[in-house]
Amino acid sequence: MSKKQHSNQTILWIISFIAIVNALGYGIIIPLQFSYVARFGINTFWVGVLFAAYSLAQFISTPIIGRLSDRFGRKPMLAYSVAGTAISFLLMALAHNALMVFIARILDGISGGNISVAQAVISDTTDHKERAKWFGILGASFGMGFVFGPAIGGALSAISLQAPFYFAAFISVIATILVIFVLQETQRKDAREKKPVAKLFDLRHLVTALFEPYVGLVLIASFIASFAFSIFILGFQAFTNDVLKLSPTNISLLFMMFGVIGLVMQGAGLGKMVKKFHEVPLLIMGTVVTLLSFIGMGASNTFTMFIIFSIVLAIGNSFLAPIITALLSKHTKKEDQGGIMGINQSYVSLAQIVGPIIGGVLATISVHYSFYGAAGVLVFMLLLTLIIARESGKHVINL
Template sequence: MKKNKNLWTLVFICVINSLGFGIIVPLIYPYGKQFGMTQQMLGLLTASFSVAQFFATPVLGSLSDKYGRKPLLIISLIGTCISFILFAQARSLVMLFAARILDGITGGNISVAQAMVSDTSTPEDRAKNFGILGSAFGFGFVIGPAIGGVMSKISLQAPFYFSAGIALIGVLCAYFFLKETNSGKERKNDSKFEFKSLITILKAPVIGNAIFIGFLLTTAQFAMIIGFQTFTADVLKITPFQIGVFFAGFGISGILMQLAVPYITKLFSSKSLILLLSLVFCFVAMLLTGFTNKLFVFTALMCTYGLFNGLRNPMLNAIISDRVNQNEQGKTLGLNQSYASIGQILGPVSAGLISGISVHYVFFLSAAYIFIGFLFTFILRAKEKTNTEGNVNI
């Protein structure tokens, strides 16, 4: 019962944390334009968050292995709160970049939250609990933009102050209600993160493959988002409000699939098999999207992709966690998030380059990333029966 209470407390914290992020993301560009921000600068601003997160997340995860999950999660949420206040108080582009970099540096809340879930989950429940956590993050991203739109009618600064307040609520909830999951006797007190771990982790037969597949699929998703935004505006010519509703529907489809994870894992015991089957649907949907100009067909294919893409993180995170000692959960899941950060940069950059040929090519590019991930999943399945990662030092 106590474990379930901790899980749902963590879910609530993740909802309000992702809600704050979802509120401000659509407003960054119009807010930054008053300081002279261009579309190119927006790309750099977005990348600055991901680059900072790439370097910081595994360090924070490693520190959570040594000092406990709860204090690191609280520190991450405080950093997010301060970054939103800095954004609201910004008087120049430099302050905007400083705010996003700070949020990236303290943005270890995802991997720390995942480590907390892993600490208190059995191997049989991990995929289900990761699915619940993923749904919590997804829910905030879906409804956040709508709330941000309403708050922006007060002022452009109002959504950022509101997001800071939400992050502060997350800090208070974590401090008063969340129980530490990494007890003193289980902590790795000599834990020290080295950046060479970013390379050595890929040598681990199962974990390395899972992280690389996650990187490819994240790259595919963020490339797709660029194609989605351009295609709906320039080809389908639907309004910004309709695009927002469309994107919300896409997000909801992924949430529904994540909530269905417990039932899916009862049908298929192999997490890598579930991942493999889901990638078949994702690849076909994305490939066919590149050939259509019809709103109804595009909607059906995007919802199919969103639905089956919802299985990605629960399966991969569970596969990784099943093969890591508790005293290295934070560091390993942090490394996984670091590679996801690279995908968040590479996806939009590669999509932007190929969109100069045709927006349809962006969907073909995304499908290619998925197909490569699909091929690597066969390697993952061959290694899945291995219970340990041998002597790989991460």
Template sequence: MMRRSPLVIIFFTVFIDLVGFGILLPLLPYYAESLGASSLQVGLLSTSYSLMQFLFTPVWGRLSDRYGRRPLILLSLAGSCLGFLVFGLAHDLLLLFAARMVAGVAGAIIPTTYAYIADVTGPEDRARRMGLVGAAFGLGFTLGPAIGGVLSPYGYGKPALLASAMAGANLVFAYFKLPESLSEETRRQARKRHLSFRTFTEAFMNPRLGILLVLLFVVTFAFSNMEATFGLLNAHLYGLSARQTGYLFTYIGILLGLVQGLLVGRLVKRIGESLCMTLGTLSMVFGLSLMPFAPDIPSYCAIIALIAFGTGINNPSISSLLSRHSGVDEQGGIMGIAQSMGSLGRILGPIWGGYTFGAVGIRSPFITAGCIMALAFLLTLENLRRG
């Protein structure tokens, strides 16, 4: 049984990272433009965060297998504190890029928090505990933009200073309260493994892990594709204002928090992770495909709920299955590869969505995402067949 103190710290580690990300999300374009950034540079600022996550998540994961979760989590919290501080004090674009890249490297620790939970929980509780981390995602993403909006009149950098202070407080708390989850023997065995590209290839050659990693990429790609073009669809098709779009983002965040915090654990106990994954994928197929065809706003909100439900049960279910099919000394490395696949989806999804929205048509990002998710649904059926 997991002690409450470590769970609280892990929850707040993820929560504060997402609050910081969310605080900066609505402010980033304005802050960058005030420092003379072009629209391309604004886009590159957004990409730099996910790119750093993509590059560093396998490194964090393998290092946490070798040297323990605790030192890596503490280092990440220190990095978040520094990244937010530099962002808040930046006076030129170079510092702004540096801040986002440091924050991206620090944010690459998220899979290690999943590995920590896998270390200290039994298989029967794992999906529920990982669902709580997912709830921290949803809650942080919900509160972050609201906090950023409230504090923005005081300057674009001030909200980042608050995020830095929160990360610093969590660092102090974790330093005194967070125990190590891996035994010295497990770490010693992991240190015998070499850090190499073979870790990637071995994971994808594993029939069970390979399917799960591809599914994670597709789910993240589809959701990020939707997220990037959400405001454009609202404005051009449904005539919604920026404020109304913000309310819908908050609505999505609340739904994700409720699904991952309250529903996932109960659902997994009834039907298991694999069937949950199939159900979540099917929900996203319908949600994404129907999104640009809603007859009215209440119907639109119901369709959005399908996407939030599907995403909310998919991510913890996939993470739980990945940990179940990984060796004890491979948890961090596999979770790191998984987070890299998610980061790759967050890099490529918005590019695809933006391109097809302008080049093909308003509805095209959502229709194509629905079709891609239909292929993912077939993969979940194959996963069920393998048992």
């Protein structure tokens, strides 16, 4: 292995660690969110508003962070982002009223949109043949956080409800130190953009990106996939609580199962499968498997059937995000990698704002409707992937 290859490997593993830190923080919050914020008089409705506020803040900030990373480099924006996450967790631990909780979560949303920068780092340091593999490893790193986060949060909450947030802040500080003192800048100086600050946040970027050849189709696919999954999550929570009557511990085990399967599929299997089948056929396959899983889960009337379709869902859904990211990267200029990843993450955040609201309405009518609604959305995704397949290879830019 050459010195440059070794350096790139170090960079990529640091980025993977940052992804683990992000997911751990989110995973730690999952088992504690209701009991922790209930102390401040925040009921279930306002918990939903709290998460919507986080997603809205991330929706606005992520493309800005991505654009700034294109102009000033990846390293300073990663340092800002991870440090902001550390401060937000510390504020959560020190919170003594609802306002502080909202400020902490909004701060995390504003500063935590580093996924676009992490993806841009991968684009900077890999060729197009290795890119899908490393996007898969990035997804697997999130999976590790989602596996261990709830377990860590549950264990530390036995000490105090604040302890998990202090721990999350501590590991975020470690990640910040790694970024500042170990991570090397991956973007060439001659590739950095010189755009006026006024255009760093411009909703027209989100709209005009949809009309870019091929990239626009992939962005729409990304939004639809996230929208469907956000609808599903509401149905999943309602079904496991109200129909299956599972305990919080068993629900946590299901989330851990999703994380383990995603970890294996994205970390070990995706790179090999891309080499054999290529990105777009895998995207179609993942969409079909996920769609059928939603239908199967909605029709389930036993715990065993529900678990079987949950496992199938975890396998199929593990393909979607890293494949979409790889396609966006392959069809975008190198100097625009941070920007397009930020725009993509904004559409994901937008889906995560709207999706739970639709899912909640459907679940109010019938808990099964959330699964069927998510499946119906993926029908449009399937049609779109067929169009993407037809257009593949016509607009490849970043080779």
